[in-house]
Amino acid sequence: MKNFLAYCFYIILSTFILMLSLDWIYTKIYREGSARNKVQNQLKLKNKHFAVGFYGSSRIERHIDCKLIEKVTGKTCLNNGFSGANMADILMLAEINKINGVTFDTIFVQLDYSYNFEGFSPYFIANLAPYLNDSYADKAYSEMEDYYFYKNIPFYKYLRNEKVLGLRELIGIIFQTTDGRNIEIGFNPLSGSGLNVKGKFPKKLIAENSKVIALEKLFKDKKLYFFTAPYCKATNNRESINLLNGKVKNYQNYAKLFDDKPEYFFDCGHLNEKGAKAFTKKIVEDYNF
Amino acid sequence: MVGLELEREENSSKRNLLLSFSLIFNLGILLTFKYYNFFIENFQTLSESIGLHVNFFSLQILLPVGISFYTFQTLSYTIDIWKKRISATKNFLQFATFVAFFPQLVAGPIERASNLLPQFSQRKKFDDQLAISGINLILWGLFKKVVIADNCAVYVDTIFANYEEQNSLSLFLGAFYFAFQIYGDFSGYSDIAIGTGRLFGFQLMQNFNYPYFSRNISEFWRRWHISLSTWFRDYIYVPLGGSKSSLLFTIRNIFIVFMVSGFWHGANWTFLMWGGIHAVLFTPIFLRGKNYKIKNVYPGVKDLLKISFTFLVTCLTWVFFRAENITIALSYLKRILNNGDFSVKYLDIERYNIEFVPVIGFFVLLEWFSRFNEHPFFGRIKYLKVIVVILSILLLGKFFDYKEFIYFQF
Numbered sequence: 001m002k003n004f005l006a007y008c009f010y011i012i013l014s015t016f017i018l019m020l021s022l023d024w025i026y027t028k029i030y031r032e033g034s035a036r037n038k039v040q041n042q043l044k045l046k047n048k049h050f051a052v053g054f055y056g057s058s059r060i061e062r063h064i065d066c067k068l069i070e071k072v073t074g075k076t077c078l079n080n081g082f083s084g085a086n087m088a089d090i091l092m093l094a095e096i097n098k099i100n101g102v103t104f105d106t107i108f109v110q111l112d113y114s115y116n117f118e119g120f121s122p123y124f125i126a127n128l129a130p131y132l133n134d135s136y137a138d139k140a141y142s143e144m145e146d147y148y149f150y151k152n153i154p155f156y157k158y159l160r161n162e163k164v165l166g167l168r169e170l171i172g173i174i175f176q177t178t179d180g181r182n183i184e185i186g187f188n189p190l191s192g193s194g195l196n197v198k199g200k201f202p203k204k205l206i207a208e209n210s211k212v213i214a215l216e217k218l219f220k221d222k223k224l225y226f227f228t229a230p231y232c233k234a235t236n237n238r239e240s241i242n243l244l245n246g247k248v249k250n251y252q253n254y255a256k257l258f259d260d261k262p263e264y265f266f267d268c269g270h271l272n273e274k275g276a277k278a279f280t281k282k283i284v285e286d287y288n289f
Numbered sequence: 290m291v292g293l294e295l296e297r298e299e300n301s302s303k304r305n306l307l308l309s310f311s312l313i314f315n316l317g318i319l320l321t322f323k324y325y326n327f328f329i330e331n332f333q334t335l336s337e338s339i340g341l342h343v344n345f346f347s348l349q350i351l352l353p354v355g356i357s358f359y360t361f362q363t364l365s366y367t368i369d370i371w372k373k374r375i376s377a378t379k380n381f382l383q384f385a386t387f388v389a390f391f392p393q394l395v396a397g398p399i400e401r402a403s404n405l406l407p408q409f410s411q412r413k414k415f416d417d418q419l420a421i422s423g424i425n426l427i428l429w430g431l432f433k434k435v436v437i438a439d440n441c442a443v444y445v446d447t448i449f450a451n452y453e454e455q456n457s458l459s460l461f462l463g464a465f466y467f468a469f470q471i472y473g474d475f476s477g478y479s480d481i482a483i484g485t486g487r488l489f490g491f492q493l494m495q496n497f498n499y500p501y502f503s504r505n506i507s508e509f510w511r512r513w514h515i516s517l518s519t520w521f522r523d524y525i526y527v528p529l530g531g532s533k534s535s536l537l538f539t540i541r542n543i544f545i546v547f548m549v550s551g552f553w554h555g556a557n558w559t560f561l562m563w564g565g566i567h568a569v570l571f572t573p574i575f576l577r578g579k580n581y582k583i584k585n586v587y588p589g590v591k592d593l594l595k596i597s598f599t600f601l602v603t604c605l606t607w608v609f610f611r612a613e614n615i616t617i618a619l620s621y622l623k624r625i626l627n628n629g630d631f632s633v634k635y636l637d638i639e640r641y642n643i644e645f646v647p648v649i650g651f652f653v654l655l656e657w658f659s660r661f662n663e664h665p666f667f668g669r670i671k672y673l674k675v676i677v678v679i680l681s682i683l684l685l686g687k688f689f690d691y692k693e694f695i696y697f698q699f
Contacts, residue, residue, distance in 0.1 A: 003417040007424060014676050018683055159688050167684045168640075 016154075023154040026170060030130035033173040038082045039127040041183040042093055047101040051075035052289055055090045056110030058083040059229045062270050063110075065187045065280040072284055078102075079186030081110070082124070086117045087211035088140075089124035094218055096136055106223040106289055111244055111251070112231075113201045115209050119143075126161035189273035190266035201237035205244065212248060225287065227252040230279060232268040233259050257282065292377035292384075295370045304371060311367040319360045322352050327556030355395035357553055359388050361520055366402040368524055375403050383409040392485035396478045398496040398516035405493070413490040422663075423487030425675075429664040430480030432678050435686035437473030437652055440645055441466040447638045449611060452621050456630035459642045460621060464604045467611045469649055472501065475514070480664070499660045501603070501653075504588075504595040506570040509603060517553070521546045536576070543575060544568045554610070559618060563609040570602065648685065 035041035038061070052075060054064045060081025069077040080093060090109060097103075120140060131137040132150060141150050149156045158165050172178075181188045216224060226248045228241050233256075241255050257279070258264045264275025271279055291311045298304050329345045336343045366387070369375045378384050387406045393399075448455055448463030455463070479496035486493045500512035510518050526546045532539040544565070551564020588596070605622065612618035634642050655674075659665035665674050 001415055001417060004415075004420045004424075007421050010672070011424065011428070011675065011679070015679050015683075018676070018680055022683060155683065159683070159686070162687060162689065168644075 019153070019155040023158070026155070026158050026165070027130050029170055029173055030165060034176045035183055036169055036172045036178055037127070038080075038181060038183045038186060039093075039124055042080055043096060043127065043131065045097070045100060045102050049076070049103045050078040051104070052077045052106045052108070053097075053104035054079050054081060054108045054110070055085075055094060056081045056108075056229075057085040057112075057114060058270065059112065060085075060108075060110045061181075061186060061188050062190050062266070063229050063276045063279050064108075064283070065189070065277055066185045067187065068277060068280050069284060072281070073289060075289060077185075078104070081186065084121045084123050086114055086119060086121045086124070087209055087215075088118055088120045091211040091214050091218070092120070092124070092128075092136060092140060094215060098218065099136065104222060106225070106287070107219050108283070108287075109212075109215060109224070109226050110229055111212070111226050111248065112228050112241060113205075115212070115244060115247075116202055116206050118209055118211055123164060126164035129157040129161050129165055132157060187276070189276050190270055191273055192266055193263055193272050194267055195232050195234055195262055195265055196267040201235065201240045203237050203240055205240065205247065208247060216249065225250045225252070227283075228255050230257045230264075230271060230275070231255045232262065232265050235268050252286070254279070254282070292367055292370045293379065295367065296377040308367060308371045312364065315360050315364055315367075319356055321348070322350065322356055324552075324556045358397045358399055359394065361399050361517075362402075363388055365399070365520060365524060366406075369402055375406070378406055380410070390486075390491075392482040392491075393479075393493055396475070396482070397514075398479055398482065398494050399520055400493060400516070405491070408491050416490060419487050419490065419492075423484040425664045425666045426480045426484030426487070428484075428675065428678060429666070430477040430482075430484060431686075432682055433473040433477030433480065433652075435688065436648070436681055438470045438477060439473075439687035440648070440685060441470035441473065443638060444636070444640070444642065444645060445470050445611070447636050448642070449621075451637065452617070452624065455624070455628075456632065456634055457625050457628040458631040459634050459636070460625045460628070461604075462642050462646070463621075464608050464611075464625075466645065466649075467607050468501070468600070468604045469652070471607065471610070472497075473652075495663070499656055501600050502596055502657070502660055503599050504592055505574050505599055506567060506602065507574045509599060510567075510571065517550065521550055525549060532575075539576070540572055543572050547571065558615050559609050559612055562615055562618070563606055566606050566609065570606075651681075 030040070035044050051073075052066075052069060054060045054066075054077075058081065060079060061083065062081075064077075064079050064081065066077035066079045069075065080097075082089075085093075094107075125140060125144075128137040128140055129150070132141060138151075141147050144150065146156075146160070150160070212226075226244075228244065228251075231238055231241075235255075238255055241253060244251055245253065258271070258275060261275070261278075264271050264278060266272040266275075291307050295304055295307050298307065326347045329347055333343065333345060366375075366384075370377050378387075383406065386409055387400070387402060390400070390405065444466045445463055448459055448466070452460060452463070476497035483493045483496070494516055496514060496516050498512040498515065500509050503509035503512055526542055529542045529545060530538055531542060547564040547568035548561060549564070551560040551562070551567075554560040554563075608621050609615070609618045612621060636642055655665050659667070665678070
């Protein structure tokens with residue numbers, strides 16, 4: 001029995017020491033290494049000023065060409081959109097930008113059926129894990145069921161989010177490779193055209209989204225605009241997006257903007273590069289910045 | 290009860306009747322749950338093809354987990370009593386524990402009553418070395434499952450789901466990764482089951498013996514899922530006459546065993562095809578007397594070539610095991626040959642098709658240098674190896690985006 005217990009102790013102790021060491025190494029590299037994806041890049045961004053900033057999901061990342069805005073207007077621009085972003089992600093990212101001294105004169109936020117979701121997206125929250133000792137990340141994680149494990153078990157946060165923060169991504173950071181997307185200017189256009197319908201709008205929108213209200217408070221001394229980017233005609237329940245009109249201030253609905261331009265779509269919810277450039281020009285014209 | 294009656298009864302026709310009852314009862318349950326819908330669907334298709342429109346009802350029932358395993362275990366118990374190899378147990382609790390012994394209940398090894406049943410009546414004394422070997426097997430099984438099998442699954446699922454868009458290299462890698470997925474998954478489970486048994490002082494039979502180091506298909510079947518292949522040998526092949534009668538009967542017996550083995554895995558023509566191909570590959574080797582005994586020697590270049598060739602053939606046959614139907618399996622294999630593009634591709638899971646190959650290489654090397662032992666934790670650097678394996682599990686293991694054990698479905 002003595003040998004068995006000693007052997008078990010050796011395995012448990014080795015595992016614990018390895019978890020502790022790996023947690024330290026991973027956190028160091030993820031916090032201090034180069035950014036490998038857009039969210040990491042935005043978390044690391046510090047003390048910069050942009051004339052225009054865009055927040056939202058892939059419908060910002062794929063639709064707003066900041067280089068074009070800079071060329072046309074001469075003003076600096078940052079595309080903060082990333083795939084699957086929910087309102088909670090957008091609010092937290094905006095708060096982190098503020099903490100890190102990243103400022104904007106004008107801010108645009110893209111809204112759609114994501115108005116109904118107030119929680120964090122798995123991708124965003126995973127990227128926050130290395131910052132768990134910072135109060136904002138701690139606040140985000142405190143709502144999670146396994147918060148206790150995140151806080152008290154070394155390396156748990158990396159095991160839990162292996163897809164986003166695994167060894168593969170770590171090696172990518174060490175060798176300074178990105179995930180294949182433009183992470184600085186932030187515009188990643190889609191090529192090809194089609195009108196595939198993915199999912200559908202809910203028929204109703206929730207009464208109010210607390211994150212949208214918080215965003216309005218956060219940027220109360222700035223120019224803050226909300227809009228909905230184009231959807232193709234075939235989108236199910238597209239009309240329900242009109243409900244946002246009464247819920248959000250400074251809101252513009254572009255959902256039907258390209259109904260006569262099917263060649264501008266990559267799929268029903270995303271414009272291709274040609275459509276993105278046309279949409280960016282439309283935004284510049286309408287808001288005159 | 291049938292076991293006890295079989296032991297009491299001396300009249301051979303009554304004994305045969307009792308055995309038949311047990312076989313029909315156990316196989317009846319298995320057939321109903323696992324194969325009823327398959328037969329009905331095929332019968333219906335056949336009827337429609339000759340112009341008959343018959344509507345049979347199909348069963349909407351869940352397959353009890355591990356049914357194929359404990360049915361076979363129960364059958365071996367009854368047959369062994371009928372053959373007077375073992376005595377029936379009078380202790381129902383021991384019999385029930387034998388059938389439902391938790392470490393190996395859902396995916397084997399398929400134990401023989403002669404090995405496992407007597408262990409339940411032995412007084413257990415804690416054995417340090419047995420328990421340590423159990424821990425080692427659990428650790429090694431965990432590595433095979435969460436590092437090898439679950440990572441391979443990511444590539445396999447993507448490649449097989451989009452096989453029409455993949456090039457030759459990706460398709461070959463799909464089969465290659467699946468070979469390691471199923472091996473890591475199933476042998477990993479077996480190691481964990483055997484290891485858990487040892488912690489309680491039970492010795493379960495070996496189920497895998499480095500099958501991908503086999504020099505031909507016949508040797509492969511001596512090393513792969515040993516508890517099932519020996520079950521088929523003892524309870525189907527030998528009773529059918531084995532190789533003791535004419536050549537034609539021997540070939541027939543081999544084919545029956547492999548087809549039943551394929552069908553045991555699931556109610557799908559793909560499994561039957563997989564079994565059939567193995568029968569075709571196995572028969573000439575068996576008849577030429579090249580039914581290698583497992584030798585514990587360092588092989589030469591010739592043996593290494595044979596091992597590589599056998600592995601390649603095994604990989605290709607796994608395509609039938611993994612594909613949804615035979616048409617897909619054939620298209621998959623045809624595309625490997627016809628596409629001719631062997632460039633490295635970026636898959637739609639944002640991973641390169643070859644990037645997990647070095648980890649597989651590391652695993653193969655670890656297995657190669659451990660092939661005379663049941664796990665790599667031996668020798669002077671065993672403690673270092675333990676740390677390397679734990680580190681690999683932490684760095685590469687899938688703990689949340691994991692797959693269920695493949696053999697749970699059987």
